[in-house]
Amino acid sequence: MIHKIRVIVAMxxxxxxxxxxxxxxxxxxQVVDAFEGGSPEQLLVIPVGFVLLYGGLRFGSVFLGELRxxxxxxxxxxxxxxxxxxxxxxLHQLELDFHLSRQTGGISRDIDRGTNGIxxxxxxxxxxxxPTILELxxxxxxxxxxxxxxxSAVTLVCVVAYVIFSIKTTEWRTRxxxxxxxxxxxxxxxxxxxxxxxxxxxxxxxxxxxAEHYNDNLKAWEQARVDNRLxxxxxxxxxxxxxxxxxxxxxxxxxxxxAEETMTIGDLVMVNMYLLQLFIPLNALGFIYRxxxxxxxxxxxxxGLLKRKPTVQDLDNAPNIQVPNAEIEFTEVNxxxxxxxxxxxxxxxxxAAGEKVAIVGPSGSGKSTIGxxxxxxxxxxxxxxxxxGQDLRNVQQLSLRQAIGVVPQDTVLFNDTIWNNVAYxxxxxxxxxxxxxxxxxxxxxxxESIPDGVETIVGExxxxxxxGEKQRIAIARVLLKNPEILLFDExxxxxxxxxxxxxxxxxxKISTNKTTLVITHRLSTIVDADRILxxxxxxxxxxxxxxxxxxxxxxxARLWQMQQTSSG
Ligand SMILES: Nc1ncnc2c1ncn2[C@@H]1O[C@H](COP(=O)(O)OP(=O)(O)O)[C@@H](O)[C@H]1O
Ligand SMILES: [Mg+2]
Numbered sequence: 211m212i213h214k215i216r217v218i219v220a221m222x223x224x225x226x227x228x229x230x231x232x233x234x235x236x237x238x239x240q241v242v243d244a245f246e247g248g249s250p251e252q253l254l255v256i257p258v259g260f261v262l263l264y265g266g267l268r269f270g271s272v273f274l275g276e277l278r279x280x281x282x283x284x285x286x287x288x289x290x291x292x293x294x295x296x297x298x299x300x301l302h303q304l305e306l307d308f309h310l311s312r313q314t315g316g317i318s319r320d321i322d323r324g325t326n327g328i329x330x331x332x333x334x335x336x337x338x339x340x341p342t343i344l345e346l347x348x349x350x351x352x353x354x355x356x357x358x359x360x361x362s363a364v365t366l367v368c369v370v371a372y373v374i375f376s377i378k379t380t381e382w383r384t385r386x387x388x389x390x391x392x393x394x395x396x397x398x399x400x401x402x403x404x405x406x407x408x409x410x411x412x413x414x415x416x417x418x419x420x421a422e423h424y425n426d427n428l429k430a431w432e433q434a435r436v437d438n439r440l441x442x443x444x445x446x447x448x449x450x451x452x453x454x455x456x457x458x459x460x461x462x463x464x465x466x467x468x469a470e471e472t473m474t475i476g477d478l479v480m481v482n483m484y485l486l487q488l489f490i491p492l493n494a495l496g497f498i499y500r501x502x503x504x505x506x507x508x509x510x511x512x513x514g515l516l517k518r519k520p521t522v523q524d525l526d527n528a529p530n531i532q533v534p535n536a537e538i539e540f541t542e543v544n545x546x547x548x549x550x551x552x553x554x555x556x557x558x559x560x561x562a563a564g565e566k567v568a569i570v571g572p573s574g575s576g577k578s579t580i581g582x583x584x585x586x587x588x589x590x591x592x593x594x595x596x597x598x599g600q601d602l603r604n605v606q607q608l609s610l611r612q613a614i615g616v617v618p619q620d621t622v623l624f625n626d627t628i629w630n631n632v633a634y635x636x637x638x639x640x641x642x643x644x645x646x647x648x649x650x651x652x653x654x655x656x657x658e659s660i661p662d663g664v665e666t667i668v669g670e671x672x673x674x675x676x677x678g679e680k681q682r683i684a685i686a687r688v689l690l691k692n693p694e695i696l697l698f699d700e701x702x703x704x705x706x707x708x709x710x711x712x713x714x715x716x717x718x719k720i721s722t723n724k725t726t727l728v729i730t731h732r733l734s735t736i737v738d739a740d741r742i743l744x745x746x747x748x749x750x751x752x753x754x755x756x757x758x759x760x761x762x763x764x765x766x767a768r769l770w771q772m773q774q775t776s777s778g
Contacts, residue, residue, distance in 0.1 A: 345487075554583075678705040
């Protein structure tokens with residue numbers, strides 16, 4: 211069924227259920243009145259009829275309500291799914307920095323609460339608030355026409371007082387709810403972070419410290435929830451007091467009517483029933499107002515995530531990048547992560563088609579940053595980066611990233627099998643091609659030596675395989691992706707020299723026709739590079755091949771000397 215029809219059907223069911231509910235007290239009145247001075251046969255026949263009707267209506271009103279929820283649930287659930295999906299997709303659009311500083315536990319809670327909030331608002335706005343108002347109007351009309359204006363007036367005053375009290379108190383309470391939510395997110399973020407750092411916690415014997423920290427967070431949350439609970443008790447008691455006063459006043463009026471014989475016992479019973487029936491949803495009105503306030507703030511929170519604009523965005527109608535040669539050029543690139551500290555300084559260099567270029571330099575000099583800019587995780591502050599003459603800012607990010615394969619400095623794996631982690635490089639690849647990639651990354655010996663082979667689960671963030679194995683998995687999946695440009699960021703740093711040599715040999719073969727950037731601090735691995743760029747403090751200080759740089763007797767020669775003596 212399409213959503214529109216579902217909504218209409220649900221509405222019809224809603225009106226039906228309310229209509230049935232309105233008749234119930236009236237049938238009950240008929241039953242009661244039949245006992246007053248009726249003849250013996252009336253005493254049997256009429257009440258039995260009304261009793262049956264009464265029972266049927268009671269069931270009918272609940273049943274229609276349930277049917278309505280069942281019909282409507284597809285609408286709310288699919289709205290939840292769509293919004294959840296949109297937020298998820300959006301999170302992947304946001305820049306690297308957002309993800310480096312985000313708190314995963316907190317965000318997933320925010321999304322959960324936000325989508326639940328949407329569900330709540332859709333269901334209750336439409337199906338509780340509106341029908342309750344409708345029912346209130348009907349009841350007041352019935353009371354007005356059946357009895358006198360006092361009944362309607364008392365009911366109205368009571369309802370208005372109730373609504374005002376509920377809203378005012380709920381507004382006052384909102385800060386307790388917000389505080390409890392905030393502390394809830396905080397403690398769960400903290401717990402997730404602590405568990406992710408399991409090993410670090412052990413290395414420093416800080417289990418007690420972690421527990422204490424977590425406990426502090428939990429204590430604050432506990433206090434907030436207690437405050438929350440106390441304010442809730444106040445709200446509920448106040449509501450009950452108003453209802454109690456209202457019912458008392460109406461019962462007094464009805465009892466007086468019976469005594470003066472302007473009303474029957476049946477009328478008294480009916481008035482009582484209308485009131486109690488009216489206050490059942492009204493009772494929920496307080497709860498609903500509260501929950502809607504909360505849902506609003508949850509949804510607002512979630513949409514806050516959606517409102518964050520990615521800092522790196524495609525231009526409208528940006529074309530896909532064309533990479534026939536894969537020539538890379540950096541021109542006077544300046545870049546900083548934060549305003550205060552310049553990371554790249556007027557950096558210019560060119561990498562010709564198919565060239566293998568190494569980037570070396572001290573730690574923190576900006577080598578990995580060059581890779582991140584090439585991959586367009588960030589935009590340059592000034593200057594430009596081009597591939598085959600196209601500025602990265604003018605092309606589709608997706609096409610750019612398709613053309614570049616990165617083996618990062620710190621590889622993180624999915625908590626899945628080795629096979630799936632490799633296949634991630636190209637999910638549609640055939641088994642044969644995946645095995646080829648595994649071979650080329652010198653991974654085959656390893657997977658054949660472990661009991662579960664390629665079906666081995668690597669553990670959260672890949673913690674169950676060694677650093678070297680992780681790097682080989684990362685290399686295999688980039689080989690599978692088979693991009694035009696390869697970027698290795700200290701990709702073999704965790705390998706022993708022998709496997710490093712074998713991989714480098716394999717890489718040399720694979721990368722013969724590809725433009726390759728190799729970032730490394732181990733100079734022995736790049737002596738055969740076509741060109742070596744020496745970076746210091748984000749600026750290019752020397753370039754040339756190994757022999758030329760040694761002859762220059764500058765930075766590179768010094769580094770080389772140092773590594774020769776330390777490794778020899
Ligand atoms: N996301 C970031 N926000 C702020 N500073 C960063 C960020 N990433 C890296 N840096 C800083 O930028 C400098 C260069 O980093 P990087 O390019 O990773 O160096 P390396 O040459 O060792 O690969 C370092 O000092 C690092 O602390
Ligand atoms: Mg680095």
